[in-house]
Amino acid sequence: MSESPLTVILVLGACPPERRTIARQIAGSASALVTIERPMGVDGIGTLVDEAIDALLARAFLDPSPSPRRLVLDCGTTVQPVDAVGAVLARAPEVRLDAVVTAVDASHILQDLDDDRWIGHSADDTIVYTSRAAIVMEQIEYADTIAVTGRQGVEHGRLAVLLALLSHLNPTALVRLADARRPSRYTDSPFDVDRFSGSPGWVSKINGEHTPWIEHPRVSTMLFESARPMHPERLLALFDGPIESRRFGRIVRTSGFCRLASRSTQVGLLQQVGTMLELEPTSFSSADPGAPLGQELVFTGIDVDQPALIAALHDCTLTDAELTADPVTWAGYPDAFTLWLEPLASDQD
Incomplete structure (x- = not known):
């Protein structure tokens, strides 16, 4: 196995088609792309993250030909970023987390944040239920970069409000419009543990450090x-x-x-x-x-x-x-x- 660590990028989002598009763009032809979901029968997302990492590391060990040293994990709709990030960080130093990217669909993000359905998943041999709206919020609040898709047909004034809202919810994140021609721009915000823990807007507001990148009077x-x-x-x-x-x-x-x-x-x-x-x-x-x-x-x-x-x-x-x-x-x-x-x-x- 190469001495350089395996680089991992997490891609999250409530809308599978848009999230998968962003994940494919980031992966390109030089990265391995794996989709992971948190099914009812799996105790936490860590097992699936470990399986994806182990498979790529084993491939690099067994195959003498050059193999990808970057893994893009397309995290399913119910995956919570704190769980996924913790699973990747636990694999250091052989694995390095590079970025957490969340795909947001401008056409219905407000509806997603009003979704009152509850998602069930296994944790410590019990079924725990989490609000889908809360998962969407967590994916926004803990992102390094928020990639905004689905802006076609969204009126310019409404889009400006949505971009400012995302920036208020996570003032440390780069909020960017998705662009298929420049996918690398989604991942130019290196992962930092201290930034991650303090990224939610409510935390920075209490700490007196709330400075959104994008503002709007509404x-x-x-x-x-x-x-x-x-x-x-x-x-x-x-x-x-x-x-x-x-x-x-x-x-x-x-x-x-x-x-x-x-x-x-x-x-x-x-x-x-x-x-x-x-x-x-x-x-x-x-x-x-x-x-x-x-x-x-x-x-x-x-x-x-x-x-x-x-x-x-x-x-x-x-x-x-x-x-x-x-x-x-x-x-x-x-x-x-x-x-x-x-x-x-x-x-x-």
Whole structure:
């Protein structure tokens, strides 16, 4: 086997035809191209990534003739970038990850981000379900380059808004129009682990580093902060009512740290894409010195009435009278968010 590492490029996207076209263009005639999907019977995508890499490395070892030293993985619709990237990085130093490219179809990306279907896949001998809209969002947020296809027939003003939206969702990514004549331009953003971990727009906004490549007056990203806990019933009603009905504009993405009064001992991570809304526990206890204080929620959307949205969010925090009550009273507030399971004693050791 050659001493130089095998170079891997990941190509993701919700639309198989467009994604495969981009993958073929990047692969050209000098790279191996393999399509991988995450079927129900496979425990994670790592097994399929390993099989593709091992096959190419074995070919290079057994065949004395020159063989490709670059592998383009056309990742199926349900593949999540964090899983795929982790699988490739685990093969270092014999394998080097070069780039993560996400293909986006301009004609229906907003519909994809509103897709409320749930995708089932195997994980740790159980079936886990993930919102399809959340997978599409993750593929956008963790890309090095976003290749925009399907722009024919999309009105210029709408396209400008979509490009700015993609740049707000991932301000570190290069957002480029797909061009069959210059496929190499999709992969000129070398992979960097630090950039990858901080690439989602909501992360960079909280860190004060949100500088999108493309701006548009109709697209905005705002940070809502409050030291007061949220009343769970009012917060859920806000998302299920005014936000979902687009009273404040089209909220495409919400993410950030959230503290519910009814769960005052732990910090949650709130995630919204389209009609999908989840609140999951973080590793932060409310008493941890480094824990987020109160609310740090980031909203990205189109034609957003920020003053009205901010006022509505403040209405969801505890009132002066509620704030002076004790945590036992807070714990009794109606709370329809998914129950957080307490860790087993063995998990805390």
